[in-house]
Amino acid sequence: MNPEDAPGTSIALREYARARSVPLDPATGRALAASGVLESAVPDPHRDGHWLLRAGSLVGAVRLRVPETSCSLTVRITPKTPVRRLFFLLGFSLDPAKAWRSGRDGTVDAGAYEDVVPALAHAVERQIDAALRQGVLQGYRRVEESALVVRGRIREAEQLRRHFGRTPPVEITYDAYTADIPENRILRAAAESLLRLPGVPGPVRRRLAHHRVRLVDAEPLVRGHALPAWQPSRLNARYQPALRLAEVILAGASPEHRPGDLRLDGFLFDMNALFEDFVTGALREAVREHGLTARLQDRHHLDTVGRIRIRPDLVAYAADGRTPVGVVDAKYKTEKTAGYPSADLYQVLAYCTVLGLDEGHLVYAAGRTDGHVHEVRGSAGPQGQGIRLHQHALDLNRGPDELLADFRDLAARLAAVPIRLRS
Template sequence: MNPDGGPAADISLREHAPARSVPLDAATGRALAASGVLKSAVPDPYRDGHWLLRAGSLVGAVRIPGTGRALTVRIAPKTPVRRLFFLLGFSLDPAKAWRQGRDGTVDAGVYEDVVPALAHAVERQIDAALRQGVLQGYRRTEESALVVRGRIREAEQIRRHFGRTPPVEVVYDAYTADIPENRILRAAAETLLRLTGVPGPVRRRLAHQRVRLVDAEPLVRGHELPAWSPSRLNARYQPALRLAEALLAGSTPEHRPGELRLDGFLFDMNSLFEDFVTGALREAVREHGLSARLQDRHHLDTARLVRLRPDLVVYDADGRTPVAVVDAKYKTEAGGAHPNEDLYQMLAYCTALGLDEGHLVYAAGRADCRVHEVRGTAGPGGRGIRLYQHALEMDAEPAALLTVFRTLATRVAGVNGRLGS
């Protein structure tokens, strides 16, 4: 049984897999269709009471409390879970992940499903953060008190209690555990505890961490996360906070289509892959004295009306001269080739930036790098613009994945004249 009183039910889908027909009531089906969780959710024209559900690039789990049963939709990634968490580690801390060059920035344990792995990772990070005790800090507090503490709020005292004391309106800095860092960690633990599929041992440890953080006020659902700033004092909290914020940023606590609330978390594989590619390549080119900018803004036309935003533009040491442009594509080959539209887009980038080569990095495809030399674009050297299509094998070990970016960075530096031809 589930907390809503009906038998729990799970629907398991796979990222970008063909649509699956599942039995759903109309309200739940409409809720899923309106939520944006799935690529498509439509009534099955051949089976009454069934809906055709197809997942897109979002992976994770969402729970839908209904009147009859609680439905959990789980979306498994095409990429092995251990690689998903490797990508996640890069998005959270690219410099550290690059230095390590291996799994371990986010510990997914032995679990092969997203929910158990993430629950384990979050709990382990929270435990590490709290190992030296719960962090405390100063928080501005305003209240009515029977004794004077801190400074009297004169305007409020006169407005509320003119001619009467006590109480006294005071303001002071309280040294407390109710600070943004602890509130975020508590919210992450509670988000995971609301989900089914969290293994019993992990659930018990998460409940224990919530008890340790009991002095932190729970977050108000739907509100923005409280702000915190990295400092020497919260250094031990920072890995846990980054992971907790990634979880909470992907959570869906306030979707209410059709009077149903979706509760859970989702990761966008498009974003994770893009963050991985750009983060890894940015660290790789730094080893050659180059710099890189993410989502760098440019224009295709002289009137500056057509905007371009490549995923990554690599610059020379002066920070002004572009030497390479890179775009990440979380796509697989269709019919033995990637879409031609990607090549057109890269050609526009190269033209606007005055570059004679551009690089597309895909999540899967042929092992060898494809090179396309564009007709009619030959420069003084007689060579036309070249567009490179690289493919990563996401099943490969992390060190092998990062070697691709080291090789690409070496090529970029070589084209720039640093390493010779």
């Protein structure tokens, strides 16, 4: 049955929008609350048979199958940012260096689609098509099996343990040249994941089904198991863009591969992680133009005995690779009436104190106050003045060139900071 024809209910929500009251049976409501897809799902105290649903930072689409019912529930969560800009951020998370060099939309091709599901399905299909254009990749895979004829080497220990030395069958091991390799398993799983979702355009669905047939010799992935590991090489270079995009769907937050009785098919982007990856990836490329190096999630300790760990999103270092010149933390938050949370400033102040810096930077996804500077009372930076904390707000609705220009400006500011001699 085509997923679009399967019985079920569809709910459309928006990232971080106000809670919506939706009619749901108790079993489906409880399953949705337990799935972790939404920020909150609770019974509506004012309407019987309704649940209040509020989306958080996860955007995308999932289909939930509740064991107690025969129907399914499809939840679509649209991002606040335009889909094309979402895919621009995704391109940076997949390949920051390439996205920085191109400096334009289209690092991940979303086609002309304005909804997340058809746009991602189109992008994945185009990447798989490009990967398979020169044929299905094959490689060597270690095979261990029982056989009636000897091929490769005999597994002597297994032969004695299983058959007491009798032959046949023979326990053998050999390297098979096959299409059943991790790269093809991942691409097949990504295509099948999208084929199970409603909302995939008919032409894209047909092309994905064609790719699945071409990859039929690759074993399907087992739900709940980790994705198979692959190593970038010259041989699989044409596969790598498709593999990175496929892993976005299948790995990490992808609910399809979570163990348990609750069945979820689909994909989710965590906008918190996506924004952080975009900011740190773009800024890392920008500081390289000034001869600086950047380390992401750099580990330090707040206390002298090393018990309290801190991990700034990005620390920029001078050319020697040892002297810090700047620290940046990314926050996927928007400014509220009362301003940005004060806890963010405390966090960056701690980073500056540990790293011996007199300036720290916070980068937000949106806000009305860009370039706000706080000078910390009673603090003395290495240059004698108070520690200054800068707040920057990115407008994700702007074009790629304008966004990247902001990072170039921030990188130039970090590069202009005098080298500090730490005691």
